[in-house]
Each structure stands twice: as C-alpha cells, then as structure tokens.
Amino acid sequence: MILGIAIPGFPGNQSSLNPAGPAAAHIEHTFALIFWITAIVYVLTLTALIFFVIRRQHDLTLIPEPIQTTDASDHLAVRVVATAVGLTVLLLFIMMISSFLTSRRIGHMNGQQALTIDVYGHQWWWEIQYPNKHEPFRIVTTANEIHVPVGTPIRIHGTSRDVIHSFWAPNIQGKRDLMPGYNTDVLMQVDQPGRWRGQCAEYCGLQHAHMSFYMIGESTKDFDNWMNAQMQPSITPTNPQTQHGQQVFLTHSCVMCHTIRGTIAGSRVGPDLTHLASRSTIAAGMLPNTIGNLGGWIMNPQSLKPGSRMPPNQLSGADLQDLLAYLETLR
Template sequence: MIFSFISPMFPGHQTPLSPVGPQARHIEHNLLLIFSITSIVYVIVIAVLAYGVVRNHAREGFVPHTLVEDPEIERKATWIVGAALGLTIILLLVMMVSSFYTSHSTAVLAQAQAIKIDVYGHQWWWEVEYPINEQPYRMVRTANEIHVPVGAVVTIHATSRDVIHSFWAPNIHGKKDLLPGYENDLTIQVDQPGTWRGQCAEFCGLQHAHMAFDIVAQSREDFDRWYEQQLSPAPEPASSQAIHGREVFLTHACVMCHTIRGTTAGATVGPDLTHLASRSMIAAGTLKNTRGNLAGWISNAQSIKPGVRMPPNPMPSSDLNDLLAYLETLR
C-alpha cells in the first residue's frame, strides 16, 4: 500500500488513504501521483522565486531586465520558458493518462458476474435490498448497512427516492451520484473483513451530514448466515412485556411507516424494522443502536435529527419500555 506510512492512522475510518479494495487502491495511486507532481512543482516554483528575490535584493544598483536590452539574457529566458512549458505539458499528459487509466481500472470489475444489491437514497437514510437470484421470496430489505462477502464482486444498483444524493465509501471506491428517476451502477470489491463507513457526498438538505452507512465485509460463511437470518420473519415475542410491546407498535403511528415481517405492519415510508436489533446504528449513523438512544429516537426524533420524517411519538413510559423490549427481540 503506497500510503503505508499514513494508513495506520486511519484504521476503519472513512478515508481514501486506507483502501481495502482494488478500485480504492487505483484511486489512491492516482492521488499520490498527482499530489507528488504538484508538490514538487510547487516547491521548485517557490524555490526559484525565493532565489530570484534574494539575488536581486543582494545586487546593488539593480536595474530591472525589462529596461535593459541584452540579447543573451533574452535567449536564455526564451529557452527557460520553453523548457518549463514543455515540462508542464508532459506532466499534464502524465496526470491525464494516469486519470484515464484509473477510470478504466475502477470499471473493469463491472465485467465480472457480481452479486447485485439495490440501494435507494432517502432524506436522510439508505434503503438496501438484496434481490439475489431475482427471487421475490428471498428478498432481504435492511437500512443503512450493506453486508458483502469478502473478495466478492458486488454491483450496487442505486437511485434516489427524492433529491440528488451521492453514494461514497472512500475506503472502497469513488463517488457515484444518485439522481431521482435515473439508475446508476457501482461495482465494488472488499478484500478484507471489517466495517467501512460511507457517507452521502452531495448536499441533500438539512441533515445531509447525518446520512451515513456502513459496508460490512464478512467471510462468505458469515455472509450466508447473516443473509439466511435476515430472510426469517420477526420471532414471536416470548415475554408478556414484549407481547404488549408488539401491541403498542401495531396500535401507534409506528405501523403507518414501518414494516415488520410476520406482523400486519407493512408500510414502506421508513426503514424495514424486521431485524432492527441486529444493526449497529440507527438514524443513518447518527446514533448507536442502544436502548437509550432508541428510546430517545422513538419519543422525539426531531430533537435529535431536525427535519427528519419521523414524527414524535408521545406515550406512557410503561408502553415505551414494553415497545423497546419488543424491538430488542428483532434480531
């Protein structure tokens, strides 16, 4: 890895300096090349400028060259300017060729047979669908977490449900815009297990900064186990508290926006909650998925993420506690 001296500073963080896939590595190499060339040119220009200033100030009785006609000086200046111009053209061509090569290399994986995952951008969360083998009964829907097998080629088939968003996981690939009414494909591959943060990279409204997602790379065995677990409907609650919590969910506003498979809740305005408790975060990366955070989010999401479509849900504390007990069973 070219940025080996920097990458350890960003373990698991959202940064192009710690690539975990072939496309991100190509982008990192191109970044290093362009950064190195421009840095060297900058240093040379500043050094020449400083030398000229010091040299001219050191000369007594200095007369600017523009007032003195000296053919020899003019000839040298012409050669220097010409050489600098030629070198500039060569360096620009090198950066252009490198950029073209990087663009081609990041698209090569699209030619391979890939796992297809549909991603839909919403204000301000990510809907994720797994139409594996195009079999409706094996469709998995989740939110803000994209699970992929390590080393597998995955095609992210993406669009927006409202305004322009941009899908960006810099450790894995470059950005891809999501436009309402248009569909874009982004082919990725993650070569090591771990969780890699992504972010909407196109300003999309008040909570744009709080529209994150995770790409979770797992071994093929772990991915298959996760997928099979996600196919199952919500389990039947065992405790009286969880049973009452399900009743609270089905008789309050929750049922108007969310789906829990295995119940009568089937709305699609908000995220599918069938396996809510298995997720590491809620509110598109705004909060960790803990009981306290979930309670605050249910009670008054607007105080946490103003402008979000989730309305306040005032209810007695006993009902809220039972609802939380039920949601904690959704694994």
Template sequence: MLAEETSKDTLCYGGLRQLVPGRPEAGVFEPVSPLARSITDLFVVVMTLGALVLAGVTGTVVFFGIRYRARPGDDEPAPIYGNRRLEIAWFVIPAVIVAGLLGLSIVTARAADPPTTGTPDLVIIGHQWWWEVVYPQNGAVSANEIHIPTGRPILVQLESIDVIHDFWVPQLGRKMDAIPGVANRFWIQADLPGVYLGACAEYCGTQHAWMRIRVVAQPPAEFEAWLQQEARPIAPPATALARQGQALFESKTCANCHAIDGRAQRPNVGPNLAQLARRETIGGGVIANTPENLARWLANPGSIKPGSLMPDLNLTQQEVAALVAFLDGRP
C-alpha cells in the first residue's frame, strides 16, 4: 500500500509517534510537506517550553504543599506582602518568552503559509456536506477525494456555496476556512505518495461529521494520467440494465442536481458523478463505495446520512439496480 511507503521517511518525531498511532490517519505529528513540517517543528518547541513551565509551577506548588503544610502547634506565619523586584521579573521573563514565540510564529507562518500568487492548481468548493473539486488545468470536476501530484506545492482556492466550512488535512499543511463570498487561497503539499485523511473542521450543520476529505498524492506522471481520465464523461452504458439506468437518471430528476460529464461544473447541487466508480467512498466518507453500498445509498440516503440534502426518491429495487449499473460502470 501507498500508506506503508509513507511511514518510512516521515517519522522524525519518534517519541511522539507512539501517541499518534497509525497511518494514513496520522495527524499533526507526521507531516509530509515542508509546509506542515514547519508547524510541527514549532509544536515541538512550544510544547517543550510549556512542559518546562508546567513542571516548574506544579513542582513548586507540590514542594510548598509538603514543605509548608500546617503542623500541630504552628503559630500564625509571618506575613510576606510581596517583593517588587521579583514581581517585575515575573513580568519581564514571560515577556521575553512570548516575544520569542511571536518571532517564531512569524517565521513559521511564512513557511507554512507563503504568499498565494499565481493560478490555483485546485479550486475546492464547500457544500453542505461534501467537497466539490475543480482542476483548472483541464477542467475536470470531482468530489471529496482530491488527487494531487507529489513533490510540489499545490495552490488551492477555497470557496463555499452555502455556509462556512473548513478544509483540514493535518499532514499536508494549515487549515483554512471556506467562506461564502470569499475566495481564500492557501498551499498544500505532499512529498510522499499516499492517502491523507482530513475533514471539514468548521461546524456546518447536520452532517458536519460526514464531510470528510481524502487526499491521494501520486507521483506526477500517475497523477497526470488520473487527471486525464477524471475529465471524461461517464462511461457509455454497456448493458441493457445500465441503459435503463441512464434513462432513469434523466427521468427521475437525478440530472437536475448531478452532472455526468467529467468537465461539467453545473449542475453542482450534488457531486459530479462522471467518475464516481473511481472513488473510494460515497456520502462524504460515510460508507465505502461498493455497488452494494451505492444501492443502499440510492434506496434511502437519509438512512445512511440523516439530514443529507439528497432526497429519498422512492426508487424500486429494480430502479436502484439499473442506476447502480449505470453509475458504477464496473462490470
């Protein structure tokens, strides 16, 4: 698996790795890009400092608690009202520490969030509750599973069609809000091929939980091949059942919300289904994309993802089978 390769080179934070088991769902402490790594490095610095401060304060409290606990027959202790010099030092020392942290923050922010000039490699649009993914390079339109080439920064333009969402794939870089009426830009990068999991991080309504992200990083040549295929229209139906499904796709109004041309950006009420068969999951990650699951989904989306904006069309079993044959396209 690709994920196995990922594990070999990225683990510079050996001690912390134990706390964050597994890949590809590994989080903040297994960065695979310079962008994310710069943040992880800052983490290590700040956490070390924090641990020292915490140990200092807690240790002092415990020490005083033992050393100065009341003993029978104690007199009232002598009052100590303060010590101006000490207290001024208490202001100055933290001030120096936070000044250092601010400096580190500015440096890290430049590394993690470089200027976003140029043409976006990806346009990602948040919807309740799925991600629309547009590749300006050839006009391919996809959903929820984002393929990128490894080894170079990818400029993402992030938009939203309804409410505020947030794009977060911890191993690839910073998170960024997707805000209606605003086009935010930021960089992601994966230096190693693999699958990187993420999710919508801003609460966006009923199904915020199932607005997950899979980023598939591929070597450039592999990515280019994938991208060419992703722009194709849906495969022409090969069987009678699939042809029936194609007719149902129009007559049952599926086509009002879903495009089946790989370059069509409208309609985009629901995901572009041209290359649905090539995706790992459906419903924003709620179930694996198998023909059986697709049939369950079509039969009643709300039973799998309650609140999903896809209506229950009251399809018969036969109609479901026909639509699966058409959309899935796999023999």
C-alpha cells in the first residue's frame, strides 16, 4: 500500500509505505492520514489564492484603489477567518490524537510469547544472537541477516558495542537507537514472508551507509530448519584442499577476530563465520556472498569498505583458493 493505494511491486522492501507487519502498518496509517489532510489543505489554500489573484488581476498593473469595506463584508471576513482557524485546530487535533494512538499501539504489542533476538550494533555491521535459556551451549550467533518466523511476535533486545547506532527496518517497525552500555527492547512482528531490508539510521562513522541488514520472514517450518542447522558446529573439512583451507584460517590473523564453532577460532571482534556460506550477503549487506567477492574481501577489505575494522591480508594464490574452498563449505 502506498498512502492507501495498492501499487504492485512498489515501493519495495525498504519502505515504510509498504508495511509487512502490524507496527509498520499503524505507522503507515498515521502517515497516510497526515499526508492526505495536509495535501487537501494545501490544494484548497492554493486554489483560493489563485482564484482571488485572477479575480483582481486587472488591479495588479495599476495603483490599486483602496478596498471599500462595509459592515457586512467585515462580518464575513471575521467569520471566514474564525472558521479557518477552527478547522485548522480541529485538523491538528485529529493528527495529534492519531499519532498518540499510534505510539500507544506500537508500544503495547503483546510481548508475552515473543521470541527474543539479541542485536549488537558494531562499526559497521550487526551481530545477531538467538539466546537459548534452556540449552545455553546452543546459542545461535550470526551477522546481518535476521531470520524470523512470520506471524510471531519478536523482541529485539539491542545494544551497541561502540557508538550509537539505530536499528530500522521500515517495513516492520519504527527506529530504535542502540546505545553503548544501555539495553533496549522493541517488539515487532513480520507478517509477510520475504527479505525486508533495514539500515542503521544513526550516523555512526565512515561506513554508516554500508551498515544494512535483512529481516527474513519465513514459515515456522523453514525457520525451525534454519535454526537447527545454525545450532550445529561448523562442518569438519574432509578433503585435502578444504583441510588445508582450514589450516590457513587457523594459522593466520583470522582467528584473532572471528569465531568458527567447532574449531579453536573463538573471537568476537568480527562476524561469526560458522555458517558463513548460509548467508546471502557479506559486509553488512554490501556484497553478494559469492566466491569472487569473498576473495576480494579477504585480500583487501579496505578497498571495498574503506575504514572497515578488518585489515588487508597477504595470502599466496594457492592459500587463498584453499581458504575460499573451505569457507564455501560452511553452510
């Protein structure tokens, strides 16, 4: 829906005019109401202006005669202005009440059954965790792609690891700032399956514009399958090439920053790579996850995303090929 009118395929998967969940729908309704009220008032005001300009057109070229007023015309003027003021106040009240009700509705979603997802903002990517109270060793950690079951309330429990970021998937819910040292909860729900793009909405440094993420709405069955796959440790390499690739990873700087569960790599400076190949993008939604992009990224992230917190690497061609072959197996 755009302003109450459905236009297929428009305006897309990163737009507050195309709600895919109840919170965004409330926001869109208020926006449509305010848009149509202000648009109609604007058109009426301009029409009146043009009408009176045309009516007194002949006066404009000469020095106009002073306008003769009568008691009757004075009364009319007072009545017209009073009505316009009254109408303006009424319309402002309608917009204020609508906006008040919207904040109440999106603040009072039912969080009892909500699935909690932890989101940590980093310069310039998103760390995503699915906590598991009953089996803490089966916590799922991923990056930049948030899988959610459709029709289920979600609680995003967010904070920042460095500067202030803002979590915003406009098709799903309004913005929420993530502050270092402060936790915040925001409820949302995705009702339509699909990939809904979100972006950091608080300027956070050089690569702020390349700090995006996807909320991926899928059926409960697909979500459960994804979750079970993500809970597994990484696949053990079986052929000489991927075995060597894993050694390259474990003997270079990569281990100091990345986790691959099931190996000795356990750092959390950069994204968890245990199931890297199951993600469709790398570098916070910036590049499609292809072998070519991965190779370019690993050799020189600074040429692709200048300022990014990953340094360039010097690997021989053979080492890089084997490393890539290994990373490609991390489904």
